[in-house]
Every structure is written in structure tokens, then in C-alpha cells.
Amino acid sequence: MATAKSAKFDIKSYTGFKAITMLCLFVLYAPLVVVTIYSFNSSVSLTNWEGVSFRWYVDVFTGPESGKFKAAALNSLIIAISAATMATAIATLAATGMVRGGKFKLRAVSFGLISLPLMVPEIVTAVATLIFFNAISFERGIMTILLAHTAFCIPFAYLPISARMQGIEDSYEQAAMDLYANKRQAFTKILMPLMMPGIISGFILAFIVSLDDFIITNFVKGAGVETLPTAIFGSVKQGIKPNIMAISTMLLGVSILMVTISYFVSKADNTK
Amino acid sequence: MAAGAASGGSATTDTYKEVRTWLLLPAWVTLAILVLAPVFMMLIYSFLTKEFRGGVIWEFSLAAYDQFFFDRGLFGDDPAKIEWTYILIFWRSIWQAGAATILSLAIGFPTAYFIATRPEKSRALWVFLITIPYWVNLLIRTVSMKFLLRDQGPLNDFLINIGLIDSPIHIVNTNFAVQLGLFYSYLPFMVLPIYAAVERYNFSLSEAAADLYASKATTLRRILLPTVKPGVIAGCILVFVPSMGSFLAPDLLGGAKNFMIGSLIEEQFKGNAGNWPFGAAASMVLMTMVLILLMFYARQQARSEKAGG
Numbered sequence: 001m002a003t004a005k006s007a008k009f010d011i012k013s014y015t016g017f018k019a020i021t022m023l024c025l026f027v028l029y030a031p032l033v034v035v036t037i038y039s040f041n042s043s044v045s046l047t048n049w050e051g052v053s054f055r056w057y058v059d060v061f062t063g064p065e066s067g068k069f070k071a072a073a074l075n076s077l078i079i080a081i082s083a084a085t086m087a088t089a090i091a092t093l094a095a096t097g098m099v100r101g102g103k104f105k106l107r108a109v110s111f112g113l114i115s116l117p118l119m120v121p122e123i124v125t126a127v128a129t130l131i132f133f134n135a136i137s138f139e140r141g142i143m144t145i146l147l148a149h150t151a152f153c154i155p156f157a158y159l160p161i162s163a164r165m166q167g168i169e170d171s172y173e174q175a176a177m178d179l180y181a182n183k184r185q186a187f188t189k190i191l192m193p194l195m196m197p198g199i200i201s202g203f204i205l206a207f208i209v210s211l212d213d214f215i216i217t218n219f220v221k222g223a224g225v226e227t228l229p230t231a232i233f234g235s236v237k238q239g240i241k242p243n244i245m246a247i248s249t250m251l252l253g254v255s256i257l258m259v260t261i262s263y264f265v266s267k268a269d270n271t272k
Numbered sequence: 273m274a275a276g277a278a279s280g281g282s283a284t285t286d287t288y289k290e291v292r293t294w295l296l297l298p299a300w301v302t303l304a305i306l307v308l309a310p311v312f313m314m315l316i317y318s319f320l321t322k323e324f325r326g327g328v329i330w331e332f333s334l335a336a337y338d339q340f341f342f343d344r345g346l347f348g349d350d351p352a353k354i355e356w357t358y359i360l361i362f363w364r365s366i367w368q369a370g371a372a373t374i375l376s377l378a379i380g381f382p383t384a385y386f387i388a389t390r391p392e393k394s395r396a397l398w399v400f401l402i403t404i405p406y407w408v409n410l411l412i413r414t415v416s417m418k419f420l421l422r423d424q425g426p427l428n429d430f431l432i433n434i435g436l437i438d439s440p441i442h443i444v445n446t447n448f449a450v451q452l453g454l455f456y457s458y459l460p461f462m463v464l465p466i467y468a469a470v471e472r473y474n475f476s477l478s479e480a481a482a483d484l485y486a487s488k489a490t491t492l493r494r495i496l497l498p499t500v501k502p503g504v505i506a507g508c509i510l511v512f513v514p515s516m517g518s519f520l521a522p523d524l525l526g527g528a529k530n531f532m533i534g535s536l537i538e539e540q541f542k543g544n545a546g547n548w549p550f551g552a553a554a555s556m557v558l559m560t561m562v563l564i565l566l567m568f569y570a571r572q573q574a575r576s577e578k579a580g581g
Contacts, residue, residue, distance in 0.1 A: 011478045012389045014488065020382040027379075028405045028459065031416035034426050038419070046419070090298045097295030102286025110296055113303045121517030121562055123534050124314075125307065127555045130541060131317050131548070132310035134327060151306035154299060170285040183288065212409040215519055219541060229411045236415055236524070245419070248412040259407040263400055 032252060039245035046242060056246040063243060065235070072231035075142060076211055079227060083149035084157070084206035090150075091157035091206075092199055096187070099165040117152045125152065126219035133220060140222035148220045149210040156209045157202035160266060164198025165191075197265045204262040208255055311559070318552035326546045336553035358536065358554070365532040368447065368522070369515035372454035373462075376511045379455070380462035381504070387463070388470035399467065406460040414520045417453055418444055421525075445527035453521030454511075461510035469503025470496075502576040509569045513562050533558055 038046070042053030060069060094114060098107065117125060129148045133140060172194060173186040181189065192199075214229040221230060228251065235244055288295060318336050320328040338344075343355035387398040405413065420427050421443040428440035443449050473496065481491040497504070519534030526532070533554065540551025 011482050011488070011491070012475060014382070014385070014492065017382040017386045020379055021386040024379050024383045024459070025401060027456065028402070031413065031420045031456070032405060032408065034420050035412075035416040038426070046424070090302055093295045094299035096288055097292045100285050100287045101292035101295065102289045104292065106296075110300070113308070114299055116303060116307050119562070119566055120307070120311070121514065121558060123517045123519055123537055124311075124555045124559045124562075127537060127541065127551060128310035128314040129306065131552060132306075132313045135313050135317070147306055151302055154303065158299075170287060173287055183291075187288070208407055212407075212411075214409075214411045218538075229409060232415075233411055236411075240415060240419055244415070248409075248415060251412055252408050255408045256404055259404060267396070 035245050036249045036252065039242070039249040041242065041245075044242065046240060046245075056242045057250075059243045060246050060250075065243065068226070068231055069228070069247065072226040072228045075145075075225065076227040076229075079142065079146050079149055080207050080210040082146055083153050083210045084203050086150045087153035087206045088157045088161075088199060088203040091154050091161050091202060092195070094154075095158055095162040095165050096191070099162055100170070100191075114158050115155050118155045122152075122215045126216045129216065130219040140220060141225055142222075144220045144222065145217050145225070145227065148216050149213060152213070152216060153206035153209050157206040159202070160205060161195065161198045161202040164195055164201075164266070168194050197268050201262040201266040204258050204265075208258055211251075212255070314552045314555060318549055318556050320549050322547045322549050324546065326541070326548060328548050333549065336547075336549035339547075339550055340553055340557070361531055361536050362533055362557070364530070365516050365534075368450055368530075368532060369454065369512050369518075371447075372451045372458070372515045373508050373512045375451055375455045376459050376462040377504070377508060380459055380507060381466055384463045384466035384503075384507075385470050388467050388473075395471070399464070402463050403460045405456075410457055410520055413456060414453055414524050417456055418449075418524050421449060421452075444525060445529065447526070447530055449525040450522050450530050450532075453525040454515040454518060457518065457521055458511045458514055461514070462507040465503045465506035465510065466500065467503075469500035473499055502573060505572055506569065509565060513565060516562070517558055 038049075039056060040052045040054070041049055042055055043050035060066060091114075094110070098110065120128075125148075129144075130140075133144050138144060168191070173190050176186045176190045177183070212229065213227075214233060217227050218230055218233070221227070226234070228247070232244060232247060235241065317328055319332055319334065321331040321333040321335065323329050339355070340358050341355055342352040344350050344352050383402070387395060387402070390398055419425055422428070423440040423442060423444070427443075428437075431437045432440070443452075477495050477499070478491050481495050482488075486494070516532075517534055518532070519538055522530055522532040523535055523538075537551050537554050537558070540547045540554070
């Protein structure tokens with residue numbers, strides 16, 4: 001009886017669930033695929049298809065708006081790399097304290113604090129940060145974006161890093177210390193290399209979160225300072241144009257590439 | 273996973289016990305200064321007097337909350353009536369977020385179930401497929417959705433070309449477009465916890481039910497659903513909370529008629545309204561609502577963790 005695997009008798013399968021899953025994937029990917037396809041449309045009009053061309057990609061780099069987008073892309077990159085680096089460093093230390101630090105009273109409070117940016121609605125974080133910088137008269141500019149992103153990215157870096165650390169037995173560090181390594185050496189020579197996949201995937205997630213952020217950036221940026229999302233938003237407000245589709249496709253490609261790398265890195269098990 | 277994540281996971285050893293404070297200090301300081309202090313400052317600002325070109329005057333005032341809840345007429349000297357404008361905007365946000373949550377559940381549950389019953393090796397790939405779009409810039413996803421659904425967009429073109437409709441269906445600037453956008457924004461938050469719950473589910477329970485002549489529908493309703501309920505509740509909260517405070521989907525897909533909290537708050541700081549204390553007060557109301565929901569969630573998770581042993 002148990003070998004009868006036809007769908008009708010398989011207690012695990014429900015009619016229609018597969019179809020809904022396919023529908024779900026379709027809804028998730030259709031807009032992205034459509035934008036990618038239309039970004040290669042040579043027509044000035046958005047929806048009349050006039051053949052494949054790269055003219056809007058060329059337009060992004062050389063067209064009238066190219067200066068604005070280049071500056072915004074540079075800002076985005078500087079902020080994302082710096083914020084992700086700081087958030088990853090802070091998160092790695094915090095994860096070590098939380099996972100390899102034994103039991104302590106402030107544990108729950110510490111975890112609550114670390115995950116706070118995930119619990120408070122993003123627009124509230126944005127408002128609060130803007131008010132804070134205003135109250136201490138900190139001039140808004142690239143620095144305020146960087147600080148806000150660093151704090152917001154900490155939980156995104158922390159989660160994969162602490163998950164990884166919980167998966168690493170401490171016997172490796174114990175063995176090193178039995179062989180007269182001190183704790184600092186056990187940490188830098190043993191734990192850190194083993195942690196690398198978690199740290200890389202934490203860094204990548206923080207990087208994407210910073211690169212993609214619109215709401216917080218929109219609030220804390222100074223006048224004239226744009227990142228790619230705020231520049232795109234400003235453009236889209238006047239209507240979707242073909243060059244926006246080209247930029248979107250490129251950003252989409254970067255995000256998917258980074259997440260794919262993170263996926264394979266975090267799957268790599270270097271403890272064996 | 274959901275249970276472990278809720279408590280931050282357990283400590284595996286106490287190797288670095290002596291330096292624990294130093295390890296945690298950077299995180300404490302950064303988050304205390306850049307998240308905790310700002311939230312307190314926002315609370316203070318909500319009780320200050322507004323400056324007309326944005327910003328505040330440091331004088332205590334209840335005007336922001338008063339404006340939120342009461343209508344005192346054009347000159348402020350009529351007897352106070354309840355002001356419905358902002359309560360209605362909050363109500364619409366709750367309603368929209370609720371509809372998006374139901375939509376996500378209707379599609380997310382079967383999807384999560386389907387993935388959890390795949391062979392173990394391919395599950396990670398399925399989960400990956402569901403989460404990829406989440407990592408694509410939210411702004412770009414929302415713009416893409418708008419492009420697809422426009423009156424002259426590819427969807428309407430396609431439906432007209434195959435002869436299903438004669439004139440474009442207006443989807444953009446409707447409530448439904450906003451719900452669809454929210455669904456699109458937060459679907460993985462629905463799928464992942466339900467997936468985790470179904471994956472832990474012991475299917476011999478379903479077999480036992482089937483042996484006792486329970487139909488598949490009965491088994492789903494009476495055995496599976498009660499068991500995976502914590503996952504379902506987690507998913508609903510994780511979709512509902514960010515939906516309620518969202519800005520991009522209502523702003524780009526909803527148009528002016530479908531104003532939600534996010535836009536109301538944004539307008540106080542970036543737009544023409546320029547009333548910071550009022551924006552701070554609206555943010556406080558939103559945050560309070562969300563924190564109450566999350567506390568309910570934490571209690572419910574703790575209870576199910578206890579019940580699960």
C-alpha cells in the first residue's frame with residue numbers, strides 16, 4: 001500500500017497546490033522578466049515593441065541623465081561597501097559574544113536590541129533617525145546615510161553569522177587551545193576561517209540591503225545627495241522611462257548575482 | 273528555525289566569556305545611539321510645537337496628538353469632535369495590509385506546503401527560487417509591477433491580443449493594485465515560516481487520520497492546520513506588519529485616493545505638509561500598534577515552543 005505513489009492516494013499531495021505554486025512563481029518573476037525584456041526595446045515609446053537594441057543601456061551611460069546616475073551609483077556603492085563592512089564587523093563580534101559567551105543576564109535584551117531594526121517599521125526608523133540627526137544638529141549628507149545604513153544592516157549581517165557559528169562545534173577551538181593556542185589565536189586562526197562562509201553571506205546580505213534601501217535614505221539624505229534608489233524614484237515620479245528599465249535590469253542582475261553567490265557560499269561546508 | 277531565531281539561538285560554549293562585554297559593546301553602542309535614542313527623540317518631538325518650514329520649536333504641546341484624534345474646526349475654537357481623517361487612513365492601512373495578508377496566505381500556504389513535501393535535496397532550491405525576488409530592490413519590483421499592470425502595459429496588451437478583453441482593465445491606482453504590490457513585496461515572509469512548520473510536521477499523523485477514513489480535506493483542516501498554526505500566524509504577522517507601514521506600493525501603485533500611513537508620515541517630513549510633531553505622533557501610533565502585534569506574536573511563539581517540548 002505504501003508503495004502506491006499515484007497522486008490520488010498520496011496523502012501528502014493536494015490537488016491544485018502544485019498549480020498554485022507555479023502561479024506564485026509566475027507572479028514573482030513575471031514583472032522582472034517583462035522589465036528585462038522591455039529594457040532591450042529600441043522604441044522610445046514604452047510598450048510598442050520595435051526590435052532589440054542596447055540604446056537605453058548606452059543612454060544610461062552617455063545620455064542626458066547619465067551624470068546624475070553615475071554620481072548616484074558611486075554614492076550607493078561607497079555607502080553599501082562601508083556600511084556592510086562596519087555592520088559585518090560589529091555583527092561578527094556580537095555573534096561571538098552571544099554564541100560563544102556562555103549564559104548571561106543581558107542576553108535576551110542584547111538580542112532584542114540587535115533585531116530592533118527588523119521589528120520597528122522601516123518608515124518609523126527613517127523618521128526617528130531624521131529627527132535624531134536634526135536634534136543633535138548633525139548636517140545631513142552622505143555621512144548620515146552611512147550611519148543609518150550601518151545600524152539598519154546589523155541584524156541582516158548578524159543572522160547568517162550567528163546561525164553559522166551555532167553550527168560549528170567548539171572542539172576545533174578546544175583542540176587548538178589544548179595545543180597551547182591562546183584565546184586570541186583560537187579566535188583568529190580557527191574560528192574566523194571556519195566562520196568565513198557565514199561572514200561572507202552576512203556581508204553580502206548587508207550590502208544588498210544597503211544598496212536597495214530607499215525609505216531610510218530618502219529621509220536622512222541631504223539636499224542634492226542621491227543614491228541610485230532615490231535617483232530612480234525621482235525619475236519614476238515623472239513617469240516610467242525606458243532608461244529606467246535599463247538601470248533596473250542592471251541592478252536586478254547585480255542583486256540576483258550577489259544572492260546566488262551568498263547562497264552557494266553559505267552552502268559550502270568547510271568544517272569537513 | 274523560527275523558534276531558535278526568536279530567542280537568538282542558544283549559546284554553544286562560554287569560550288570567550290571574559291571578553292563578552294567587549295565583543296557586544298560595538299553592537300550595543302551603535303544600536304543604542306542610532307536606533308534606540310532616535311526612537312526616544314521621536315517620542316519627545318511628538319510633544320513639541322511645530323515650526324512651519326519643518327523642524328520644531330522646543331515648547332511642550334499636545335497639538336500633534338490633538339490634531340490626530342480631534343477636529344476643533346477651522347479656527348480651533350469649536351467643541352472637539354472626533355477627527356476621522358487620520359483614523360480612516362490608519363483603518364485603510366489595516367484593511368489593505370489585511371487583504372494583502374490574506375492574499376499572501378491563500379497563495380503562500382499551498383506553495384510552502386508543496387515545497388516542504390518535495391524530496392529533501394530539491395527543497396533548498398525551491399526556497400531559493402521563492403526568496404530571490406525578495407532581494408531585488410523593492411523600488412524596482414514595485415516599478416516593474418506598475419509597468420506590467422499599466423493600462424497600456426504588457427498584461428493588458430496581451431489580454432487584448434488574445435481577444436479576452438476589448439479595452440484595458442484599469443488596475444493601477446486601485447486598492448487591488450496596492451494589495452498585489454504588498455503581496456509581491458512580502459510573500460517570502462509568509463512562505464518561509466509555514467514551510468519550516470510543515471517540514472517539521474510528522475506525516476504519520478496524516479496517515480493515521482487516513483487509516484481512520486478521514487478525507488484529505490478533513491485531515492488538512494483537523495490535523496495538519498492545527499499543528500502548523502504557529503508557522504501560519506508567524507507568516508501572517510511578518511506580512512501584515514511591514515505592509516501596514518509600507519510607502520512604495522501605495523505611493524506608486526495606489527495613487528492619491530489610496531493614501532496609507534506611510535504616505536501620511538512621509539508627507540509631514542518630505543512633502544508640503546511639513547508638520548514634524550504630527551509626523552512623529554503618527555509614527556508613534558504606528559509603532560505602538562506594531563509592537564503590540566509583535567508582543568502577541570512573541571507570547572504565542574513562546575507558548576508553542578513550550579508545547580512542542
